[in-house]
Amino acid sequence: MQTSVKVAVVGASGYSGEELVRLLIAHPRAELVALTSRQLAGQTLGSVFPRFAGMRYSELPFINSDVESVVASGAGHVFLALPHGLAHEFAGPLLRAGLKVLDLSADFRIKDVSVYEEFYGEAHHEPELAARSVYGLAEVYREALKGADLVACAGCYPTSILLPLIPLLRANLLETDSIHVCSLSGVSGAGRNAKVDYLYAECNESIRAYGVPKHRHLAEIEQELSSAAKSTVLISFTPHLAPVTRGIHTTIYAKPRRGVVPEQIGEALAGAYAGAQFVRLLKGGGLPDTKYVTHSNFIDIAWRYDARTGRLVLLSAEDNLVKGAAGQAVQCLNILCGWDETCGLL
Amino acid sequence: MQTSVKVAVVGASGYSGEELVRLLIAHPRAELVALTSRQLAGQTLGSVFPRFAGMRYSELPFINSDVESVVASGAGHVFLALPHGLAHEFAGPLLRAGLKVLDLSADFRIKDVSVYEEFYGEAHHEPELAARSVYGLAEVYREALKGADLVACAGCYPTSILLPLIPLLRANLLETDSIHVCSLSGVSGAGRNAKVDYLYAECNESIRAYGVPKHRHLAEIEQELSSAAKSTVLISFTPHLAPVTRGIHTTIYAKPRRGVVPEQIGEALAGAYAGAQFVRLLKGGGLPDTKYVTHSNFIDIAWRYDARTGRLVLLSAEDNLVKGAAGQAVQCLNILCGWDETCGLL
């Protein structure tokens, strides 16, 4: 175990990259040695992001987004905070240069490259890396992550859906053909992209669904649910955009298998997350509220059994930029490095 | 057909009552002759609601909330914009005095008084009025409304759920045991009540579910769905609070019956709403967005068939204060009076 490591963030100009920087500023063991961005090269962190002025790393300059520069920075671990499709180009060369890679994009999450190509509409150039990557959902793949050199960090919506469901599917408590999911995300999930659809005046006082009925995240959600259930699981999933900057709220309907009693639901969740400090199973009358998890790496989960319909309602809330992206990635780094999983995150 | 009628609004201090006033100001055939409120009696409309200063009725004073005062005002039609439980006291005496009543509360929506008592936790004192009332969902009960003297205006969530589903259930196109609904409402739905939960700083940057798993509106939703399906329909329904002032967005999952082809869905909806000017069936790639319906009496509806899962996704958006409350009530008034249904609303 190293007491500290040097890290780089490739593509630090978006919201996930910025959030990674925020977390790394507070991290006692990870030293940020390089930030890359094609547009921002030469400018300092503090001048690009005024919120970081006067803080650790505020004078660190952005460098160009190329593999050589990253390797030259001395970083041993690299976060890729790039749009999907671009991480392909970086991961291979960085791995061959001996660096470990934590990718926040979707590029290496899908084991079956044909599924990737179906959902993302693009050819995948590194199928062997997709096969070798470890899915970066710490509470589920903790052991595998310890030895990983390529982490495909879980997506924001998938995290909010998988953590409530996986323990129940693993314990064989649910019918696998009756899962319906509604998720709501804040607008930062759309990235720092200049598009009319995400202007303030278009999102304020607006609630809308999108990506109906086949959002890209279904690929990884169903891959992981199927793996947990040991059978193919198809779900209905509808993402919605709500006027908050941060936060995802997910409501899941599922049907317990015949004979399952509600207590088993609670026990399966409690058992799965007994040592998971970032998963909070709400007790009593509590229901998840995004405002209780924003700016933190927590995911809050609650459930109710509806005796009228015989269905289970599972609810979760997380910060899409933290537990759904940058925090998740740092949590994975902590595991890779053998540190306490909460290091720098609590 | 009268060319104009005199109307009163009882309980005009809340958001629905205020919205009713806004609509009545613009109505060419309804003359507002009385506004009541226990706390505001003696004050003028314009002084209580500065947005109405300088407009028609701005000098109209609030009067006390009692039956005698309303009858004395000369009003022939009375809107009750009161919390549930209170409309009970007003409807009977007003009807016996010969007035027609349009109630915006839940008090007369539930035909089976025991269901009302189960969901609302209170005794119902006017079961024969509940039995006699017409459910105020204009697109479904247009004919019955023509002769009604007591209208139980449909609730905000129910409107957003019933309008997409009823034509499909009437046409026997859906499995009735597989309906799952997620709705999101703006905060005005919680009323103008001084509660910490609805403070700006508690609702901003917050998304949360509530009333899980048995929200009160289920009573009327299932009553009307069952009526349309001619069999008992139980559904899963989860309301969420989102940081907008106005608007409800609803996403519904349902399973078409075996043999139903997607075109039948579109045809059933188009057939049901051919002459319904406030129901907009979105074409092409359009999905409902609350910002397109706020401040209007429209409800926008879209649907998608998900071939992967064999399920139907229905989506709707409305303004909870207009099509979900005050606009619906005015639409019902127009029908009662034999006027064009859009009078004052378009």
Place this chain on the structure above:
Amino acid sequence: MQTSVKVAVVGASGYSGEELVRLLIAHPRAELVALTSRQLAGQTLGSVFPRFAGMRYSELPFINSDVESVVASGAGHVFLALPHGLAHEFAGPLLRAGLKVLDLSADFRIKDVSVYEEFYGEAHHEPELAARSVYGLAEVYREALKGADLVACAGCYPTSILLPLIPLLRANLLETDSIHVCSLSGVSGAGRNAKVDYLYAECNESIRAYGVPKHRHLAEIEQELSSAAKSTVLISFTPHLAPVTRGIHTTIYAKPRRGVVPEQIGEALAGAYAGAQFVRLLKGGGLPDTKYVTHSNFIDIAWRYDARTGRLVLLSAEDNLVKGAAGQAVQCLNILCGWDETCGLL
């Protein structure tokens, strides 16, 4: 007086153009015959703006933005809802073709073309039109507007500042060298432009000043204040961006001349706006709140005398898209046509 006129909107794809359409839909005397937009030509109003689907004009197609097409539409009055600099190209040819022009941009507001060029950084090609235009602030230029063929509609910030100050300067009640203004605007004021600065996640939970210390609107503000005072008036003005879609709130500090008593302030305002139905002078303890004026053509004005400092505080609120843009333009149209000033606006 014509009982009705045909109108066109050039540049109807932005927020002001869209708001104009909303107002024209409700206008009983103006018939919308043409909508232009370079990008949207060929599409119908209802398909471009889903909020207008199913309403009057929803099937009206956008046509190309050129003078010939507008003239061919038969419109007698044309609203130009274009970015500044572009209205130059349209106004002259339209006027020569005998149409009347109501321009919502800044192009013809500044009488002294060198001031225009100083503040807007571009050459002005139609100085004689700038000289001949009437400034479209109905409450101040009502008489001149009656015979105008080119109206330079007042800007959003200027309207909120000029209406409180002009009566006091005309009455010689204020020191002219001590006016300080702070204004706050909603984000729709920045237009429907895809820029990162106006993304939801950049504007939400954000308050910021901009254009310090020399915002472009100073040119017309000081021109009109100087005209009212009959001497050169320079002011301090700071606009701020606040996270609302609509609304401008303005707070003005001014110093009454020696000997002026507070009652004179109230009398000057009341006298100036005695017949002005869209100017509401708040009484009692009321202070302007943008939520009371949004979606309306009202401007609310209040004032307080601060005996501690001997200064006057004037406050106003308006909807930047209505009284600050499209509503103002329709009000001017009503005056041009000899109709009641509130026609279609109340």
Place this chain on the structure above:
Amino acid sequence: MQTSVKVAVVGASGYSGEELVRLLIAHPRAELVALTSRQLAGQTLGSVFPRFAGMRYSELPFINSDVESVVASGAGHVFLALPHGLAHEFAGPLLRAGLKVLDLSADFRIKDVSVYEEFYGEAHHEPELAARSVYGLAEVYREALKGADLVACAGCYPTSILLPLIPLLRANLLETDSIHVCSLSGVSGAGRNAKVDYLYAECNESIRAYGVPKHRHLAEIEQELSSAAKSTVLISFTPHLAPVTRGIHTTIYAKPRRGVVPEQIGEALAGAYAGAQFVRLLKGGGLPDTKYVTHSNFIDIAWRYDARTGRLVLLSAEDNLVKGAAGQAVQCLNILCGWDETCGLL
């Protein structure tokens, strides 16, 4: 210097108290030993504030709000996060029991008790404590704070106004009779009080001024400005409510004395805040934006000289709950304890 101290928070149920807890959770040297609240006694921190569940102190129970309980907790330093008027009752007994008191209310900020009584409308029962307190504005009173036992932490608006102005007044650069201030605050500044005025639906899409023309904070603002200027300073100040949860933005107009050149402004500010890590003087084209300071103890300050009017514009942004309340208080604690001023805050 003690390496650590035990602290208590009296009145921890409001927004400032909650924010104090958030900061103390992250503080390496302050150990939170008691939380008080009349309504919440007996409940744990994590159950009352779900955002703190699973974190340090989440099992700490609230105790009753009385002096004996606080003393019995072993705390050596006590934060009072109470409404003004209540801190009076606690400070004296706690001081006599040997504890040090950091009061976040206005109770001990005003040296001249008659001014307190004029602005707060209540009798002051502890004039000698008001006289002895040190005003808790760390950048200005750092030396005096080192030996203080009663700190009257600066208010939220005052902090945003005083930090830009005090260095300029001390350096005699400004006319003292021409200061005009506009401030905008988020709604958390109104406290966690169930009042209709602060409901989401009343604050969203709303901008409004309040407390015109004599807001209570003027008392401490003018006291401190006068102290800096060594002469009586009266200012105009208008606070506004904007729809954000956190953040204050302040715009100040002032007139440099004859002969002062703009460079002197920059030098005075730079000199005053050379070692002040929480004061960021923005360079280049940067202007303060509340989103860059929320959740941090920074205050961002910029200025522009307006050659047209000969006036100075000063702008600042801070988080009202951090630099304007809880962060300021922790910064003062750090100074009292002889620790690095940024301990636990950066």
